[in-house]
Amino acid sequence: MELSINQLEEQFQARIDAGENIEAKDWMPEKYRKTHIRQISQHAHSEIVGMLPEGNWISRAPSLRRKVALLAKVQDEAGHGLYLYSAAETLGITRDELFEQLNSGKAKYSSIFNYPTLSWADIGTVGWLVDGAAIINQVMLTRTSYGPYARAMVRICKEESFHQRQGYEIVLTLAQGTEQQKQMAQDALNRWWWPSLMMFGPKDEESTHTEQSMKWKIKRKSNDELRQQFVDQTVPQAEFLGLTIPDKDLKWNEERGHYDFGDINWDEFWNVVKGNGPCNKERLAARNKAWDEGAWVREAAVAHADKKEARKLKKAV
Amino acid sequence: MSDKSWPIWEVFIRSKNGLDHRHVGSLHAADEEMAMENARDVYTRRSEGVSIWVVESKHIIASNPEKNGEVFEPAQDKVYRHPTFYNLPDEIKHM
Numbered sequence: 001m002e003l004s005i006n007q008l009e010e011q012f013q014a015r016i017d018a019g020e021n022i023e024a025k026d027w028m029p030e031k032y033r034k035t036h037i038r039q040i041s042q043h044a045h046s047e048i049v050g051m052l053p054e055g056n057w058i059s060r061a062p063s064l065r066r067k068v069a070l071l072a073k074v075q076d077e078a079g080h081g082l083y084l085y086s087a088a089e090t091l092g093i094t095r096d097e098l099f100e101q102l103n104s105g106k107a108k109y110s111s112i113f114n115y116p117t118l119s120w121a122d123i124g125t126v127g128w129l130v131d132g133a134a135i136i137n138q139v140m141l142t143r144t145s146y147g148p149y150a151r152a153m154v155r156i157c158k159e160e161s162f163h164q165r166q167g168y169e170i171v172l173t174l175a176q177g178t179e180q181q182k183q184m185a186q187d188a189l190n191r192w193w194w195p196s197l198m199m200f201g202p203k204d205e206e207s208t209h210t211e212q213s214m215k216w217k218i219k220r221k222s223n224d225e226l227r228q229q230f231v232d233q234t235v236p237q238a239e240f241l242g243l244t245i246p247d248k249d250l251k252w253n254e255e256r257g258h259y260d261f262g263d264i265n266w267d268e269f270w271n272v273v274k275g276n277g278p279c280n281k282e283r284l285a286a287r288n289k290a291w292d293e294g295a296w297v298r299e300a301a302v303a304h305a306d307k308k309e310a311r312k313l314k315k316a317v
Numbered sequence: 318m319s320d321k322s323w324p325i326w327e328v329f330i331r332s333k334n335g336l337d338h339r340h341v342g343s344l345h346a347a348d349e350e351m352a353m354e355n356a357r358d359v360y361t362r363r364s365e366g367v368s369i370w371v372v373e374s375k376h377i378i379a380s381n382p383e384k385n386g387e388v389f390e391p392a393q394d395k396v397y398r399h400p401t402f403y404n405l406p407d408e409i410k411h412m
Binding site for chain 1: 331333334335336368399400403406410411412
């Protein structure tokens with residue numbers, strides 16, 4: 001007997017509630033599929049676009065040690081993008097469609113990458129704060145309900161553990177350096193602190209996707225919970241550096257057992273999401289340029305493969 | 318099939334949802350349908366899995382062990398790809 005959509009959805013929810021993972025060939029509600037394609041591809045695009053602000057400093061890294069570390073980090077981001085695109089493809093979308101969505105501006109990626117990396121201190125701060133925030137989100141996602149996404153996350157988290165440490169090491173070196181170096185570190189923290197808090201997304205009461213995402217165990221913690229966790233673990237790290245977090249309302253709340261912190265400028269957040277951040281246009285232009293200028297490589301690879309195949313057939317005759 | 322010998326198929330089993338398919342072994346079968354049936358009979362008699370993949374062995378491109386040096390050695394001296402390469406004071410938590 002054929003089951004109705006309602007019955008299938010009930011069974012599906014029961015599997016999720018029982019803590020089961022969903023795999024690519026399992027029945028899933030269309031909205032679960034679409035939500036995942038959106039979320040996983042946004043995540044993939046973020047890894048790819050995320051290479052741009054850091055790549056900006058590879059040629060100007062202050063030492064060979066810093067340079068190889070940054071190269072390895074950017075290389076990892078490329079790999080992470082690929083894991084995630086592959087996970088998205090298990091849901092029936094093609095790689096070309098995904099790239100088209102990114103390049104046309106239809107797809108979103110994390111707004112944090114629309115901010116510029118103005119000094120070398122930014123590279124350290126990005127590793128410390130941006131990767132720190134990403135890791136909090138990604139550790140949660142290792143337990144997300146969709147199997148291919150969860151497995152990609154396990155791999156990514158394992159590899160990413162060095163990213164934040166290399167960032168913090170850079171900031172620590174600057175913070176213990178000359179007055180000017182310390183100033184650079186403070187300036188970078190001033191500029192990256194608030195955008196990093198915005199990475200967790202809108203406040204819970206304004207997040208349109210949170211409720212359904214929690215029900216389907218796509219997310220297991222809300223935006224505000226994750227943001228709080230980030231603040232709580234980052235404040236002592238900043239104190240150790242002797243740097244000041246640019247928030248006059250930041251203080252320990254004994255009763256809650258958490259840090260209280262000031263209001264985020266949500267106008268800025270939405271403005272960057274809508275495409276008006278400092279680097280939105282530059283990032284998209286860089287991606288399109290890379291895609292267009294790489295066209296001949298993609299074509300040449302196919303031509304070469306065809307030629308090899310034709311040679312093989314000729315030999316077989 | 319021109320000759321009478323059955324090709325080899327590699328079998329991958331997912332033991333439960335959430336985990337990867339893992340290679341469990343191989344078998345001979347005349348076609349993909351038989352390969353799937355045989356895989357079920359040979360490799361999942363004790364509920365070892367919830368999903369089976371079979372792929373004809375000739376479709377797997379394997380690296381050449383004689384070239385392991387040039388393939389894998391370049392990763393060996395890149396210690397900076399590991400978290401332990403970075404010096405952080407013990408007081409710093411959550412990293």
